[in-house]
Amino acid sequence: MPSILKLLACLLIASNASAQEASWPQFRGPGGQGHATEEHAPLTWSETENIRFKTAIPGKGWSSPVVLGNQIWLTTAIETPPDPAELEQARAAIPNAETHQLAGELSLRAVCVDRTTGKLIHNIELIKVEQPNAIHPLNSYASPTPVIEPGRLYCNFGRYGTVCVNTDDHSIVWKKQFPIEHFVGPGSSPVLCDDKLVLTCDGADKQFIVAINKADGEKVWKVDRPAIRVKDPDMRKSYCTPLVVQHLGKKQIIIPGAQWIVAYAPADGSEIWRVDHGQGFSIVPRPVTDGMHVFCATGFAGVGMLAVRLGGSGDITGTHLEWKNHKKAPNQPSPILREGRLYTVNDQGVAQCLESATGEELWSKRLPGAYSASPLLIDERLYFFNREGLTTVLSTTGKKPEELASNQLDGQQMATPAVVDGELILRTDTHLYGIGK
Known part of the structure; x- marks a missing residue:
C-alpha cells in the first residue's frame, strides 16, 4: 500500500507541475504562428469521445482561449437587444448596413475556466458600453484574443478599450481607450513585445499603431500609418494582429494594413521598412515567418499571399518583394509555415500548399464548410476548424x-x-471544450 500511495503522490505532483508550466499565451500560441510541434493532441473526437470537459460560456465572443498554468481565460460580450430606432440610426452611417448587427447595451467581460476541473471560476465585467456601434454578423464584440503572462491578463476590445487584469486577485490594474471607427467591429489582437503592449488601430477614420507600458497602461509611442491612396473609409480599415520577428539579432514588429505592410522598431515605433501590397484592406490573417522572410495575406481586394525578404529599410516594394500568389488566398484564417511549405485555407474551404521559396502551388484540396478560425500544426498534422463545428485533420508528411x-x-x-x-x-x-484523454 505505501508504494501505491507514493506512486499516486508522484503522479499528482507531476500533474500539478504540468499545469503550472502549461502556456498558450496569445493568439496562435507561444510564437504566434499556430505551431504546437512539441505537443500531441487527439486525432479523433466527438460529443461523446475524448471530451474531458464541456463548459458553457456566457455571452458571445470569438476570442481564442489563452492558458497559463491551471487557468484558461477568454473574453466575452453579454448583449441586450437594441432599440429599433437606434438600430436604424446606426445603420444609416455604415456602408452595407443591412448586413450588420447591433446590441442595445454591452457588458464586456473576462471569464476564467479551471483547466483541471473544467469549471467556470471567474466572470469579471471589464467595460460597460451603453451604445455600441454595429458589427458584422460574422464578428463579435469580443473577437480580439487576450494576452496572458504571470499575474497579468491583457484584454483588448478595440474602440471600447483595453484592460489589464490581475489574474491572482482578479482586480482591474488599468484601463486605456483609443477610439476608432471599426465599421464592422473589433478584430486585431494585442501583442506583448518586451515591456510594451502593442495595439493595431486601423480604423476607417484613422489608422495608427500604439504601444503602451504594460505595467501602467501609459502610452510609450504612437505612430500614424503610411498614407493610403484609396479615399473610401471602408477600404482603409484593417484588423491584423502584429507579429514580432527576430532578424539579425534585432526585433521588429510587422503589421500589415490597408495598402501597406510595415515593420516597426519596438523601442520607439520608428519605421524600419514598408511594402506597398496594392488595394487590399480588412486584413485579418496574422503573418508568419521563417526568420528570413515574412509571408502575408493582403485581405479583401488584395493580391492574395505574398513573401517579403527581411533585411531592407525604407520602401522595399521593388527590392524585397519575392513573390505573389493571387489564387485561393484566405481573408480570415492565418497561414501555417513548415519546412519550406506554406499552408492556407481560404474562407470558402479551399486548402492549399505553396512552396515558400517561390509561391508555387504544390497541392490544393476542398474541405467541407466555411472557415474563419486559423489552422494549427500539431505533431506533423494540420488541424482545420470550420464554422460549422467540423475539424478536418490532414497529414503534412506526404507530397499530397x-x-x-x-x-x-x-x-x-x-x-x-x-x-x-x-x-x-x-x-x-x-x-x-477540453479535448483529450
Missing part, C-alpha cells in the same frame, strides 16, 4: 494531402483553439 480524421462538435466554431499538455482547448459559440 492525406485526410486522417474528421471530427464534428455541436455549435459554431470561429475561435482558433489552444493546445496544452496534449489537449485541445476549443471554443464554440456556446461552450469551451
Whole structure:
C-alpha cells in the first residue's frame, strides 16, 4: 500500500507541475504562428469521445482561449437587444448596413475556466458600453484574443478599450481607450513585445499603431500609418494582429494594413521598412515567418499571399518583394509555415500548399464548410476548424494531402483553439471544450 500511495503522490505532483508550466499565451500560441510541434493532441473526437470537459460560456465572443498554468481565460460580450430606432440610426452611417448587427447595451467581460476541473471560476465585467456601434454578423464584440503572462491578463476590445487584469486577485490594474471607427467591429489582437503592449488601430477614420507600458497602461509611442491612396473609409480599415520577428539579432514588429505592410522598431515605433501590397484592406490573417522572410495575406481586394525578404529599410516594394500568389488566398484564417511549405485555407474551404521559396502551388484540396478560425500544426498534422463545428485533420508528411480524421462538435466554431499538455482547448459559440484523454 505505501508504494501505491507514493506512486499516486508522484503522479499528482507531476500533474500539478504540468499545469503550472502549461502556456498558450496569445493568439496562435507561444510564437504566434499556430505551431504546437512539441505537443500531441487527439486525432479523433466527438460529443461523446475524448471530451474531458464541456463548459458553457456566457455571452458571445470569438476570442481564442489563452492558458497559463491551471487557468484558461477568454473574453466575452453579454448583449441586450437594441432599440429599433437606434438600430436604424446606426445603420444609416455604415456602408452595407443591412448586413450588420447591433446590441442595445454591452457588458464586456473576462471569464476564467479551471483547466483541471473544467469549471467556470471567474466572470469579471471589464467595460460597460451603453451604445455600441454595429458589427458584422460574422464578428463579435469580443473577437480580439487576450494576452496572458504571470499575474497579468491583457484584454483588448478595440474602440471600447483595453484592460489589464490581475489574474491572482482578479482586480482591474488599468484601463486605456483609443477610439476608432471599426465599421464592422473589433478584430486585431494585442501583442506583448518586451515591456510594451502593442495595439493595431486601423480604423476607417484613422489608422495608427500604439504601444503602451504594460505595467501602467501609459502610452510609450504612437505612430500614424503610411498614407493610403484609396479615399473610401471602408477600404482603409484593417484588423491584423502584429507579429514580432527576430532578424539579425534585432526585433521588429510587422503589421500589415490597408495598402501597406510595415515593420516597426519596438523601442520607439520608428519605421524600419514598408511594402506597398496594392488595394487590399480588412486584413485579418496574422503573418508568419521563417526568420528570413515574412509571408502575408493582403485581405479583401488584395493580391492574395505574398513573401517579403527581411533585411531592407525604407520602401522595399521593388527590392524585397519575392513573390505573389493571387489564387485561393484566405481573408480570415492565418497561414501555417513548415519546412519550406506554406499552408492556407481560404474562407470558402479551399486548402492549399505553396512552396515558400517561390509561391508555387504544390497541392490544393476542398474541405467541407466555411472557415474563419486559423489552422494549427500539431505533431506533423494540420488541424482545420470550420464554422460549422467540423475539424478536418490532414497529414503534412506526404507530397499530397492525406485526410486522417474528421471530427464534428455541436455549435459554431470561429475561435482558433489552444493546445496544452496534449489537449485541445476549443471554443464554440456556446461552450469551451477540453479535448483529450
